[in-house]
Each structure stands twice: as structure tokens, then as C-alpha cells.
Amino acid sequence: MASRNQNKPPPRTPLNKSSGVDDMPLDKRRKVGTGRMIGPAITGRGRQAFAVVNNRQHIGMNAGDLGGTEGSECGAVEFTKEEVEALLNEKIKGKRFDLKGKMEQMNDHIKKLKLCIKWFQEVEEGHVQEEEKLRNTLESSERKCTETELAMKNKEEELNAIITELKVNNASLQENLAKEESEKLDAIECHRREKEARAAAEKLQASLREELEKSEQEKSSANQRVTSLNDMYKRLQEYNTSLQQYNSKLQTELASANESLKRVEMEKTAIVGNLTNLRSHYNLLQDQLTSSRASQDEALKQKEALGKEVGCLRGELQNLREDRDKQLTHVQALTAEIVKYKESTGKSVAELDSLTIKSNALEDTCSSQREQIRILQHQLDAANEKLKITDLSALETRAMFEEKKRVICELQDRLADAELQNIEGEKLRKKLHNTILELKGNIRVFCRVRPLLPEDGAGTERAVISYPTSMESLGRGIDLIQSAGQKYPFTFDQVFTHDASQQDVFIEISQLVQSALDGYKVCIFAYGQTGSGKTYTMMGRPEAPEQKGLIPRSLEQIFQTSQSLSAQGWKYKMQASMLEIYNETIRDLLSVNRSGGLDMTRVDNGGVGKQYAIKHDSNGNTHVSDLTIVDVCSIKEVSSLLQQAAQSRSVGKTQMNEQSSRSHFVFTLRISGVNESTEQQVQGVLNLIDLAGSERLSRSGATGDRLKETQAINKSLSCLSDVIFALAKKDDHVPFRNSKLTYLLQPCLGGDSKTLMFVNISPDPSSVGESLCSLRFAARVNSCEIGIPRRQTTLRASDSRLSYG
Numbered sequence: 001m002a003s004r005n006q007n008k009p010p011p012r013t014p015l016n017k018s019s020g021v022d023d024m025p026l027d028k029r030r031k032v033g034t035g036r037m038i039g040p041a042i043t044g045r046g047r048q049a050f051a052v053v054n055n056r057q058h059i060g061m062n063a064g065d066l067g068g069t070e071g072s073e074c075g076a077v078e079f080t081k082e083e084v085e086a087l088l089n090e091k092i093k094g095k096r097f098d099l100k101g102k103m104e105q106m107n108d109h110i111k112k113l114k115l116c117i118k119w120f121q122e123v124e125e126g127h128v129q130e131e132e133k134l135r136n137t138l139e140s141s142e143r144k145c146t147e148t149e150l151a152m153k154n155k156e157e158e159l160n161a162i163i164t165e166l167k168v169n170n171a172s173l174q175e176n177l178a179k180e181e182s183e184k185l186d187a188i189e190c191h192r193r194e195k196e197a198r199a200a201a202e203k204l205q206a207s208l209r210e211e212l213e214k215s216e217q218e219k220s221s222a223n224q225r226v227t228s229l230n231d232m233y234k235r236l237q238e239y240n241t242s243l244q245q246y247n248s249k250l251q252t253e254l255a256s257a258n259e260s261l262k263r264v265e266m267e268k269t270a271i272v273g274n275l276t277n278l279r280s281h282y283n284l285l286q287d288q289l290t291s292s293r294a295s296q297d298e299a300l301k302q303k304e305a306l307g308k309e310v311g312c313l314r315g316e317l318q319n320l321r322e323d324r325d326k327q328l329t330h331v332q333a334l335t336a337e338i339v340k341y342k343e344s345t346g347k348s349v350a351e352l353d354s355l356t357i358k359s360n361a362l363e364d365t366c367s368s369q370r371e372q373i374r375i376l377q378h379q380l381d382a383a384n385e386k387l388k389i390t391d392l393s394a395l396e397t398r399a400m401f402e403e404k405k406r407v408i409c410e411l412q413d414r415l416a417d418a419e420l421q422n423i424e425g426e427k428l429r430k431k432l433h434n435t436i437l438e439l440k441g442n443i444r445v446f447c448r449v450r451p452l453l454p455e456d457g458a459g460t461e462r463a464v465i466s467y468p469t470s471m472e473s474l475g476r477g478i479d480l481i482q483s484a485g486q487k488y489p490f491t492f493d494q495v496f497t498h499d500a501s502q503q504d505v506f507i508e509i510s511q512l513v514q515s516a517l518d519g520y521k522v523c524i525f526a527y528g529q530t531g532s533g534k535t536y537t538m539m540g541r542p543e544a545p546e547q548k549g550l551i552p553r554s555l556e557q558i559f560q561t562s563q564s565l566s567a568q569g570w571k572y573k574m575q576a577s578m579l580e581i582y583n584e585t586i587r588d589l590l591s592v593n594r595s596g597g598l599d600m601t602r603v604d605n606g607g608v609g610k611q612y613a614i615k616h617d618s619n620g621n622t623h624v625s626d627l628t629i630v631d632v633c634s635i636k637e638v639s640s641l642l643q644q645a646a647q648s649r650s651v652g653k654t655q656m657n658e659q660s661s662r663s664h665f666v667f668t669l670r671i672s673g674v675n676e677s678t679e680q681q682v683q684g685v686l687n688l689i690d691l692a693g694s695e696r697l698s699r700s701g702a703t704g705d706r707l708k709e710t711q712a713i714n715k716s717l718s719c720l721s722d723v724i725f726a727l728a729k730k731d732d733h734v735p736f737r738n739s740k741l742t743y744l745l746q747p748c749l750g751g752d753s754k755t756l757m758f759v760n761i762s763p764d765p766s767s768v769g770e771s772l773c774s775l776r777f778a779a780r781v782n783s784c785e786i787g788i789p790r791r792q793t794t795l796r797a798s799d800s801r802l803s804y805g
Contacts, residue, residue, distance in 0.1 A: 079119055087112055250432055261425050262471065268418050275411055282404055289397050292390075299383070299390050306376075306383050313376050320369050327362045331355070443749075444493045444512075444756045445782040447478055447775070448505065450533035451498040452763050464765050467497060478761075480775060482768055490775045492782060498763065502540055506553045512756055513554045516671055517561055517572070519682030521620070521753035523689070523745070524550065527778070528760030529770040530693030537758055538665075538690040539646070542639060551667055551688045555638050558669070558686070569677035575670045576638060577629045578645040579612070581740050582663035583712040586612040589645035589665075590628040614740065620747045621685070629670075642667075662709045664716065664741050665690040687748060691717070691741075694770065716741040721777060723749060727784040749786060757781055 079087075090109060094101040334355055449465055468477040468489070478495045480488045494508055509524065516522045526534035540549030562572040578589040613625045632638050649665060671684040692713040719739035726734040727749065736746040748755045759778035761771045 079116055084116060087116055254432060257425055257428060258471065261422070264418055264422055264425070265471075268415070268422070271411065271415050271418060275408075275415065278404070278408055278411060282408060285397075285401055285404055289401055292394055292397050296390050296394055299387050303383050303387050306380055310376055310380050313373060317369060317373050320366060324362065324366050327359070331359050443781050443784050443786060444754075445759060445778045446494045446496065446505075446508065446756065447490070447492045447759050447761060447778065448496040448500065448533065448537060449478070449498050449761045449763055450536070464768060464771075465761070465763050467495065478775070480768065480772055482772075483765070488772060488775070490779055492759075492778065502537075502547055502549060502553070505537065506550055509550065509554075509756060510557060512754060513557055513686065514561065515754055516669070516684040516686040517558060517565075517673065517682075519673070519684050521685045521687075521747065523687040523748035523753050523755045524554075524758070525687075525689035525691055525745075525748075525756075526758040526760060527691050528693060528758075528774050529762060529767060530695040532693065532760035532762040532767075532771075532774070534693060534758070534760045535690055537760060538688060539642070542642065551642065552635075552639065554686065554688065555669070556635050558671070559635050562673075569675045571674050571676065573672045574632050575629045575672075576632045576641055577624075577627050577668045577670075578641065578666070579624065579627060580649055580663035580665050581716070581744070583709060584716065584740050586614075586624060586627075586740060587648075587663070588612065588626075588628050589648045590630060590641060592628075614743050616746060620753075622744065622747050624744075632669075662692060662706075662713070664692050664713075666744065685753075687753075689745075694774075715739065720745075724777065724781050724784060727786065728780055730785075749784075753786075755786065 087109075092102050092105050092109070094105060338355070464481055466479045466481060466487075468474070468479060470477075473489075473491060476493065476495055477489060477491045480490070482488075496505055512522055512524070526538050528534050536547075536549065538549050538551050540552065541547040542549075542552050558574075562570070562574075565572075580587050580589055612627060615623045615625065617623070630637075630641060632641070645665070645667075649663060667688040669686040669688075671682070671686065673682040673684070674680070694714060694717050695710060716739045719735065719742050722735050722738065723742045736742045736749075742749070747753055757778065759774050761774060
């Protein structure tokens, strides 16, 4: 029995069973079916009952006991999936021929299988019962769901009916709302219209009230103006009478000034002659003084040399005297010795003779040296005498020189006073002349003749143009000589010869430029044929200080003067604009849209630019719409703008000029000044215009675009001539609108501005015809009366500044 029990597995006690289960991993402790198969009557004793089945020591082996055990404990048994698999995979173990042990093992295994099958049956019955319960529960749930669905369908139908009613109500409400909104909008629109109509009516009423007040004010001001005009007319009549008296007085003063000028000229001529004689005499005295000084220097040198030589001779004489004394003492000593020796030793007579001869020779030498000393003393006395005579003559010459110098200084002072009087007289004449011109309202005309150029035709300036030398026409007259010898004299306000510099020209117009700062409108323009020097007169060469034209110099003067006036409380604001009129089209030379790389010798007419319109206001001011206006604060900024405009200006090459201006250039500087101390305001305008040159098509050789440009230039200048002729004839209608140029110059030619025209003349003999036409046109311009210049200022306190020009 012991051997059989050795082959059996150890009995599974409840303790072993629980420990085996605890040693298993958690993932293997799953129940069969749902993770763990549990019967309907499962208790905590199920595993213990299974362990009792396995323990053969506690369970009987008879079938009755087994059946009783199965009937009593099968309901408390439960199996896991692993136990079932282990039971199915369990094999019979034992010895090969131990059939009884194998049978016992098989019986135990069968019992276990029966218990397992019984447990499965019970579990299945529990599942069937549970399934029946679930089916019953499902049927009841389905019944409830069906009833709920029916109720929900009924409820849904009711809700749909309610929704339909609500939709119908909503649609009707929407229609009512839309109608009310439209009615509301109509009411708002009507209210707005009524409000606008009310506001318009109020505005109209206010405007009518303002117009009524303005009309009443205008009526009162018109009445006052009529009264003031009547008073002014009376005052003007009185003023005209006083002006006539003042004019006659000025004419008498002018005649006396001319006579005084003639006397001054005569005195000046006499003084110049005396000055020439004095200068020649002074030169002679200067030469004599130079020669006397040279002789005095030579005498001094001789005196010094003689003094040095006398000193040397005196030294030599002293030395000779000392030598003679020494020789005499030596001779005496020798004589004593000779006597002594003759007495003592009886020396030979030969030695005594030789010593005598030596003594005689020394005596002869001393006598000759005495003679030389005497001669030198006589020479020294003569030199001293001559030096005294020379000193006396030098003193006389110096006194004479000082006297002549004093006379020359007096003459120079008289000459300077005479020149100062002459300058003051010329200034007075110019001032009186400018006053007369302003009273007349004429356009001032300056004439300038350019020098002959290497490329000009044969002949000299003297053969074409000459200048009268009479006092009345000096500096104001010019004679044009044709090839036939016929002379055409002209007189203008100023005539500049070919050697007049740019500075000389500017000095004459500097006071006119100053008038722009004082609140006047000033216009300066250059007229003449192509190649006569208009652009050089107006612009010059800005890179060379001596050759700057009127425009750079005028701007420098304006900025310098405005800075100097800042100490008196004046502050100025300046605005510059530049344009050109090319083929009757205005071009803005400062526009940023203008191409910077424009060819200077070719102008493209294909592009369409801005259309600039010229407008004149009631104050006589001219404005060009859309024109670029730049605020400038220094001459450096204006120079940069002038350089930009010069690069953009239209020029071209013709047979008459290498770089001919093909457009009219207009530079405008608007000046606004305010004096903070006197609260005075001034508004000045400076217009500087370089007109394109007139030329004959036969001489210019213009073709293509150059031909169109020449025709446009000649047309605008012809319109300018028509305007001048109409002004000279005092016609009622002046054709300013025939050309952009004349319409732009309308305030300058027919307004209250100070206007100056430069007529430029070429001395080329081949240009005599054009020069004659230019001079005739300038003379006609000089005779035109455009009105008295009016200063644009708001005077709130006294102004201490004066305006000239």
C-alpha cells in the first residue's frame, strides 16, 4: 500500500488549494465563460468540498458514500478554467503492472469528471434560468418601449401640430414685423427729409441773413468808399498839382545838378591834369632822392673805409713810432756800446758805418711814413667836408619831398571828395530817375551787349555798335550802325558795354531786388535773339563765383538781407517754384514725377502730363494750379533746385547756338515777412524770367521738332509784341490771353509791379537786323506805362525801412 500511495499525487487540502490558487498569476485566474463559473448555490465552501473529494484519507471509497457525497456537495463545487483544463489533461501515473493503483486513479479521475460535469449542468441550468429571466425582462422592456414609442409618436404629432401653428404664427409675425419695419424706415426717412429740409431752410435763412448783412455792409462800405474816393480824388488833384510843382522843382534841381556835375567834371579834369604834373614832378624828385641816397650811401661807405684806413694807418704810425723809439734807444745803446767798445775793445770802423747806414734808413722810413700820414689826414678832412655837404643836401631833399607829399595828399583828398560828390550826384540822378519812372509807371529797360566771340562773323564791335560820349547819353545811349553806314540811336535806363562784368550788372538791379523783400512785386526778364547772352545774364555759370548770373546773386542778396533784418524782428518765409513754357505748354521743372533722365537735346512730345492752369486773383497775384512749390531756407537749397531745373529744361542745338534754350524759363520766389515787434506783414514776389531767343528760320536751320519749337517761340514773342504795342497805344483791349507767356506776365506788364527788361544784343555784324528789331522793341517797352507799383503790406505800426528801385 505504501508503494501505491507513493505514485499518487499528494492530497489537495483546502490549504494547499488556496495556496496554489494564490500562487497562480492574476491573468490565469479567470472563470470559465464569464471569467469564473459560479453556480446558483455557490458558497465559500466550494473549494473546500473539492479538496475533500481529492483527499482519500477522509472520504470513503464505496459507491454509496460517493453518491451521498455527490448529492450533498456537488452544488457547492466550482471549477475554474485552468482546473477544468488540468482535469482534462491529467494522465494516469503509476507502475506498468500496477493495475489496481491505475484503477483507483481512474476512479478518482472519473469522480472528478462527474463532479465537473454535474457542475457544468448546474451552471447551464442557472444560465438557462437567467436567460429566461432576461428574456422576460426584455419582453417587458420591449412592451414598455413600444408603449413609450406610441406615446412619443402621439406627443410628436402634437408637437408637430404645435410647431406648424407656431410657424404660421411666426410667418404672420414676420410679415407684420416687415411691414412695421418698412413703415418705421419710411417714417425715419420722412423725419430725416423734414430735418434736412428744416436745416436747409435754416441755412438758407442764415445765408440770406448773412448776405443781407454783407450787402448792408457792402452798401455802407461802398458809401464810405465813394466818400473816400471823392476825398481821394480831391487829394489826388492836390497831390497832382504838388507833383507837377515838385516835378518842375526836380527838373530845375536836375538842371542845377547837371551844371554842378559839369563843373565837377571840369574841376576833375583840371585836378587830373595837376595830379599828372605833380606825379611827374614827384617821380623826378623821387629819382633825385634815390640818386642822393645812393651818393650818400657811397659817401658813408667811403667815410667808413677811410676811417678804417685811418685807424689802420694810425696803428701803423704808432707801431712805427714805437719801432723808431725802440730803434733810437737801440741806436743810443749801440752808440754807447760802440763808444764803450771803441774805448774798451777798439772795434772796427766798418761796423760803425753799417750801423750808421741802418740808422739813416730807419730815419728815411719814418719820414716817408710821416708824409703818408699827413696825406691821409688831408683826405680824411676832405671826406668829412663832403659828407657834411651831402647831409645838408639830403635834408633839403627830404624837406622838399615832404612838402610835395603833403601837396599830393591834399590833391588826392580833393579828388576823392570830387569823386564822392560825383557818385552822390549819380545816385541822386538814379533816384530821381527811378522816382520819375515810378510816377510814370514805365517799364525800365537795361541794354547789355555781349563781347565778340571767335565764332562770330568778320568785323569788329566798333563797326556795328558805338556808345555816345555826351553827358546826357553817357552810360544810357547806344548807336547801332548798319553796313550802309546808317546809324540808329537808342536811349535806355542803362546800357552795359561788352566789358561789363556780372557784378556791375547786378549792382544796378540790387535795389530793385531789395524791393521784393519790402513787399513789392518785382519782375526781371531777359529778351533778345538766340545767342545774345540772355541765359548767361540770368543764370551765368554758378560754379564760377565771378560769373554768377542775376538769379543766383539776387537770391544770395535776399537771404543775406533777410538774415540781417532778423535783428530788427523780421522773420521771412520763402517759397520757390520753377516752370518752363515749351510749345505753349507749361512744364513743372520741380515735379517729382518728371523723368530725371530727360534728354537735354531732345524733348518727347508724345507723353501726356498734367494740365497746368494760370489763374490771377483780385490782388494781382498769379497762381499756376498743381505747380510744385518748395519752401526754401538757404541759398544752398535754392542752388540745388536751380541745378535740378537746369537739368530738366528743354535745350537744343541749332546753327545759331550749340545749346539753345527752347523754352521760356520762369523762376518765382514768394516772400512772406512778419515783424514781431511792429506786427507788420509784407508779401513780396520776385519773378526772374529767361525768355527763349527769337531767331529767323533761315539762320537757325531748324527742322522737325526744332522747327515746331522755333515757330512756337516766335509766336509767343510775337504775342508779347502785340501786348506791348497795345499797352503803348493804351488800347481798351490788350490781348494777354493770346499766349501762355503773355497771360503769365499779365500782372508784370499790366499790373502794379516793378518790372525791368534786359534786352541782350549780339555785336555780330550778321545779326544787325535782329539787334535792330530787339532795340526797337525795347524802346517801345520802355515807353509803356503799366501803373504805379503798389506795396503789399499790412501796416499796424510805423515801419522804418525804405524801399528803393
